[in-house]
Amino acid sequence: MTLWCMTMRIYIKVSPRSSKNEVVKISEGEYKVKLTAPPVDGKANELLIEVLAKHFKVAKSLVSIVGGKTAKIKMVDIG
Secondary structure (H helix, E strand, O other), X not given: OOOOOOOEEEEEEEXXXXXXXXXXXXXXXXXXXXXXXXXXXXXXXXXXXXXXXXXXXXXXXHEEEEEOOOOOEXXXXXX
């Protein structure tokens, strides 16, 4: 039996300090994510992983920020 593992790479524009947590699809592979957390001490990145895991219905361990950890535009792998 062969198991296939598929990883999806998406680009995220993050808006920290928003009034609510929300994922908005812009186009194929591009999303805007509003986060209530401030961009301090990695809190926004932690919340981004939680919000994306819930949105895509995967475990948080399957979501990783692979580029732009300190930038507003991030590259994220899911899967």
